Structures are given as structure tokens and as C-alpha cells.
Amino acid sequence: AQPGAAQPVPAPMRDLVWGKLNFLHTTDTHGWHAGHLQEPQYSADWGDYVSFAEHMRAKADRDGVDLLLVDTGDRVEGNGLYDASDPKGKYYYDIYREQAVDLICTGNHELYVASTADREHQRTVPNFRQNYIASNLDYVDPESGERMPMAQRYRKFQTKNQKLDVVAFGFLFDFTGNANNTVVQPVEETVQEQWFQDAIREEADVFVVIGHVGVHMPEFRTIFRAIRKQNPLAPILFFGGHVHVRDATAYDSRSFAVASGRYFETIGWMSVDGELERTAHSEDADFSFHRRYIDNNLVGLHYHTGLNESTFPTEHGRNVSAMITKARDELKLDQTFGCAPKTLWMSRSPYPGKDSIYSWLENEVLPDVAVNSSRGDVPRLVILNTGAIRFDIFKGPFTRDTTYIVSPFLSAFTYIPNVPYRIARKVIKLLNSAGKIMESGPMDNRFMAIPEQLVIHEDIVHESPAADAYADAFGQKPLGGSAEKRPRLTEGYTTKDDIGSDGDDTVHAPVNFYVVPNCVQAEVEFPTDGEPETVDLVFLDFITPWVLMALRLLGGEYSQKDVQPYIEGTLTGLMTGWIEKNWPKDC
Numbered sequence: 001a002q003p004g005a006a007q008p009v010p011a012p013m014r015d016l017v018w019g020k021l022n023f024l025h026t027t028d029t030h031g032w033h034a035g036h037l038q039e040p041q042y043s044a045d046w047g048d049y050v051s052f053a054e055h056m057r058a059k060a061d062r063d064g065v066d067l068l069l070v071d072t073g074d075r076v077e078g079n080g081l082y083d084a085s086d087p088k089g090k091y092y093y094d095i096y097r098e099q100a101v102d103l104i105c106t107g108n109h110e111l112y113v114a115s116t117a118d119r120e121h122q123r124t125v126p127n128f129r130q131n132y133i134a135s136n137l138d139y140v141d142p143e144s145g146e147r148m149p150m151a152q153r154y155r156k157f158q159t160k161n162q163k164l165d166v167v168a169f170g171f172l173f174d175f176t177g178n179a180n181n182t183v184v185q186p187v188e189e190t191v192q193e194q195w196f197q198d199a200i201r202e203e204a205d206v207f208v209v210i211g212h213v214g215v216h217m218p219e220f221r222t223i224f225r226a227i228r229k230q231n232p233l234a235p236i237l238f239f240g241g242h243v244h245v246r247d248a249t250a251y252d253s254r255s256f257a258v259a260s261g262r263y264f265e266t267i268g269w270m271s272v273d274g275e276l277e278r279t280a281h282s283e284d285a286d287f288s289f290h291r292r293y294i295d296n297n298l299v300g301l302h303y304h305t306g307l308n309e310s311t312f313p314t315e316h317g318r319n320v321s322a323m324i325t326k327a328r329d330e331l332k333l334d335q336t337f338g339c340a341p342k343t344l345w346m347s348r349s350p351y352p353g354k355d356s357i358y359s360w361l362e363n364e365v366l367p368d369v370a371v372n373s374s375r376g377d378v379p380r381l382v383i384l385n386t387g388a389i390r391f392d393i394f395k396g397p398f399t400r401d402t403t404y405i406v407s408p409f410l411s412a413f414t415y416i417p418n419v420p421y422r423i424a425r426k427v428i429k430l431l432n433s434a435g436k437i438m439e440s441g442p443m444d445n446r447f448m449a450i451p452e453q454l455v456i457h458e459d460i461v462h463e464s465p466a467a468d469a470y471a472d473a474f475g476q477k478p479l480g481g482s483a484e485k486r487p488r489l490t491e492g493y494t495t496k497d498d499i500g501s502d503g504d505d506t507v508h509a510p511v512n513f514y515v516v517p518n519c520v521q522a523e524v525e526f527p528t529d530g531e532p533e534t535v536d537l538v539f540l541d542f543i544t545p546w547v548l549m550a551l552r553l554l555g556g557e558y559s560q561k562d563v564q565p566y567i568e569g570t571l572t573g574l575m576t577g578w579i580e581k582n583w584p585k586d587c
């Protein structure tokens with residue numbers, strides 16, 4: 001872990017179940033390779049993961065089974081370690097490559113901005129040349145304009161110890177927000193391509209599909225159906241992501257799918273056991289699948305390896321942790337802009353509410369920063385999509401790192417001047433409508449909200465979410481403390497997926513999740529009496545297509561040419577400026 005990172009505390013644990021073929025999985029790490037310095041439960045860093053994987057591989061070798069590492073994209077955007085350098089990722093690419101990832105693919109965040117996609121192609125693809133898979137993604141060379149596969153379309157290889165034949169694919173969901181130096185082919189089309197049809201006819205003991213795709217998204221179903229049609233008896237394993245949740249499902253009795261959360265909070269574990277060799281595949285062959293969501297902290301990593309503080313870190317792992325420390329120092333990520341007077345939550349506290357980050361933005365920040373000096377006294381509606389905010393603000397120092405953690409995007413405020421208020425006032429309602437109006441495809445209005453809400457549609461409120469709940473340690477091993485003197489449970493994930501509610505490796509007290517609207521809105525410079533005739537409609541540029549669509553549905557004929565820049569600077573910069581001005585400097 002990084003110097004100064006919060007110390008994890010022991011908790012009741014569930015063991016990993018090993019099979020013949022085993023996997024460790026990361027997804028949507030978004031630059032959090034230093035770990036969560038303020039959250040003990042997720043405070044291990046990428047160097048610790050390197051040590052962990054080395055011990056786990058050694059165990060696999062000793063036991064004659066196989067272990068593969070998977071990463072399903074969105075490695076960038078969302079943490080100072082990636083975002084704070086110029087160019088972005090100056091340190092991140094070299095840190096990330098130190099992990100021996102066997103199967104890796106691209107997420108949408110590697111593609112929003114052309115220069116990010118260029119760097120992915122120039123750095124990460126060659127760093128993982130044999131292992132990077134891009135089944136439905138092309139890259140356009142900036143010099144020649146030539147369109148080429150981002151990486152190999154699929155990978156066929158043999159596992160180290162059992163020589164199992166694996167055919168692996170690497171997909172991205174049907175993403176349309178990519179910069180124009182990449183092309184994402186819809187999954188429905190890809191599975192009809194000749195190369196794919198040939199690949200699923202290769203001799204394989206196991207098919208592995210990694211994808212930046214939620215395990216309940218239709219894209220994985222499409223791929224599953226295509227492979228299964230040709231291979232009725234083979235095990236098919238899926239590793240997904242994008243939705244930022246811990247999740248698992250099975251598409252049939254010979255398939256299994258797992259998604260491993262977000263922000264390097266989770267290291268996913270999947271194992272499959274049974275007669276995996278294709279010669280043994282039959283109607284009667286029984287495969288067993290297991291999944292575990294490992295909280296990324298040293299107490300847990302020591303537990304799963306049976307090691308301790310002195311025996312756990314490998315030389316390689318220590319060196320990677322040191323690379324991260326050096327990068328964080330050089331990037332001055334601990335530089336403090338202000339001291340947050342209290343914790344502001346995205347989903348753990350209701351909106352609107354005194355502890356909601358969105359209420360804080362709506363009531364305090366937006367009215368103060370969304371000001372165009374030449375139109376300062378014009379009444380305006382300022383709309384922010386909730387997905388623009390990526391993480392909670394914890395009470396205490398708000399640092400350079402926090403700015404990117406909370407809002408890594410380059411989104412700026414744009415506006416349409418003088419929109420009749422009778423139309424403008426209804427826009428927020430349409431943007432927040434529960435999918436009735438703009439409900440599918442790239443214009444699904446849930447794409448304006450946080451990714452978790454693609455699968456969580458209602459509040460999850462527990463009767464006693466507080467940390468004073470105690471373990472129901474029946475059948476679980478108390479780690480540090482006897483059954484009589486059970487450890488107090490820390491708050492954390494209490495995942496329920498299609499497999500059950502025993503997926504998390506650590507037994508936690510549950511936390512609440514309150515659904516938030518797709519967008520929030522501040523009314524600024526409104527007359528004290530009556531309504532304005534017209535208003536400036538101000539919004540983050542990311543949601544322009546939805547705002548234009550909403551206006552059109554309301555009878556306002558506006559197009560992209562009516563949208564103008566409102567103020568200079570990004571939401572991130574404006575918010576940080578507000579914090580510098582309004583919160584105490586020292587904590």
C-alpha cells in the first residue's frame with residue numbers, strides 16, 4: 001500500500017474456491033492503481049496486486065492447475081495518477097504494464113478522446129502484444145488514415161500447466177461516443193464476421209470472452225448464443241465490466257459470467273472445475289463454477305495467500321509500489337485545495353439532501369461558478385448530468401488527486417441563449433424521465449447518470465446500515481478474534497447476484513444506495529416574483545444531444561449551431577476554484 005494509506009481492519013472472511021482453471025479479474029480501475037488512500041478496505045495498490053498474483057501463480061504451479069489474469073478496460077480517467085500529468089498517463093502506462101495480464105481489452109474510456117485512444121494503441125497494445133484482444137474495435141492510423149484492428153481479433157493459446165486449449169475474445173459494448181480515430185463495430189455484426197465464425201470452430205477446451213460489457217447487457221447474450229450454437233458442450237466463461245458493480249450470472253449450466261466492480265476496489269475471482277478437456281465434454285459432464293469479489297486490501301490479500309506483512313510483498317511488487325509513490329510525489333497529488341467540512345455522498349445519502357454531493361453542487365457551486373460575465377443578470381437554468389460526478393468527497397483534505405477522482409472529464413458548460421421559459425423549464429423533466437421517451441440505443445437517457453444505475457433502478461435502503469451490525473459468522477471464519485469476540489463489521493459491499501449473496505470475500509455491514517436523477521438543475525438569477533419570459537439554458541457539453549432532443553420533443557427547434565460556449569474552463573476546474581475560495585485551507 002502507499003505511504004499514508006489507511007490501514008485495513010480484520011473482518012470475517014470467505015475463502016477462495018480453486019478449480020482447474022482460475023482467474024483474477026480487474027475492471028474499470030480508472031487510474032486508481034495507487035489504491036484508495038482514504039478507504040482502508042480498498043487501500044492495496046497495483047504493486048500489492050503484483051505480489052498477490054505472483055503468489056497465486058506459484059500456488060497454481062504447485063497444485064498443477066492454471067491461473068490467468070484478466071482486465072476488461074476503463075483503466076484510465078478518474079484518478080490523478082492518470083489524469084494529473086501532461087500528457088495524461090505519463091506514469092500510469094509504465095506502472096500498469098508491470099502486472100502480467102494474460103487477457104486484456106479496451107473500455108469506452110480509452111476511446112472518448114482521440115489522444116487517449118492513440119496512447120492506448122501506442123503504449124498498452126504493444127505492452128501486451130500477445131494478450132491484447134480487440135474483437136470489435138478498429139483504430140485509424142493518424143498518419144496514413146488506414147483503418148486496422150486495434151489488436152488481434154481473438155487469441156488461441158494453451159494454459160501453462162494443463163495445456164488446456166483456450167479460445168478468447170475481447171469485446172466492447174456497442175459504444176457510440178468514441179473519438180473518430182476508432183471504430184466500434186456493433187456486436188451483432190461482429191459475430192457474423194467470417195473470422196469470428198472460424199474462431200468459434202477452433203478446437204477449444206474452454207471459450208473465454210472478456211469484454212467491457214455488463215454481464216446483463218444484451219451484447220454478452222449475443223456472443224454467448226453465437227458460441228453456444230456451434231459448441232453445445234463447451235464451457236464458456238465471461239468477464240465483464242462497465243457498469244461498476246459486482247455481479248455474476250450464468251447464461252446456462254455450462255457458462256458463467258462475472259463482473260468485478262470499479263476503481264480497483266475489487267479483485268474478481270472465478271474458478272471452473274470438472275473435466276475441461278474437450279475430449280471429455282459430454283451431455284453428462286458437470287462443471288462447477290465459483291466467483292468471489294475480493295476487497296482490495298492487504299489484510300485480505302494476506303489471508304488468501306496465507307502470508308503476512310513480511311512474507312507477502314515480492315521484490316517486484318515492492319518496486320511497483322515505489323514507482324507509484326514516486327509518480328504521486330512528482331504529480332503533487334497530495335497538494336490540498338481546501339478542507340471538506342463534511343462527507344458529500346453520491347448515492348449513500350438521499351438527493352436532495354444535506355449530505356448529497358448533487359445538492360451541494362446545485363445549491364452552492366453551480367450558482368456561483370456558472371456565470372458568463374456578459375450575461376450575468378440573465379436568468380438561467382444550469383443543468384449538470386449526475387454521471388459527470390464519479391466519486392464521493394470525504395470530509396478532510398480535498399487534494400489535486402481528489403479533483404480528478406470526483407470529476408475527471410473535460411466537460412465544459414455550453415448554452416442556448418434566450419430559450420422561452422415555458423419550454424426550458426420542462427427540459428429537466430424529460431432528461432430525468434424513466435426511460436419512456438429516450439429509452440434505448442445511444443440516446444438512452446440513463447447514459448447521463450452514473451453507470452451503476454444501468455442495473456440499480458430503485459433505492460436500496462437497509463434497516464440498520466450503520467457499522468454497529470455484527471457478523472453472522474456462521475460458517476465463516478472470523479479473521480482476528482474468536483467467535484465469542486466477533487469483530488465489528490465494517491461497512492462495505494454486501495453483493496446479491498444471480499448466484500446468491502455469498503460472493504464477497506469480506507462480510508460487511510451493508511450500505512445504502514439511493515438512486516439519483518440523470519440530471520440536476522440550478523435556477524440562477526430568477527426574478528423574486530413571477531417567471532422569466534426567456535432563460536439561458538446552460539448545460540455540460542456532454543449532454544448536448546439529449547438536451548437538443550428534449551427541446552425538440554417540447555417543440556423547440558434548436559440544433560447544434562444554436563449551442564455556444566458559456567464559460568471557459570472545465571467543471572473540474574470550476575469546482576476546484578470554488579473549493580479554494582470557500583472551504584478552509586487547512587484541516
Ligand SMILES: O=c1ccn([C@@H]2O[C@H](COP(=O)(O)O)[C@@H](O)[C@H]2O)c(=O)[nH]1
Nearest residue numbers: 108242387388409447448449450451542
Ligand atoms: O465526458 C463525459 C463522459 C462520460 N460521462 C459519464 O460517464 C458515464 C460512463 O462511465 P463509465 O465509467 O464508462 O461507465 C456516462 O454514461 C456518463 O454518465 C460524463 O458525464 N461525461
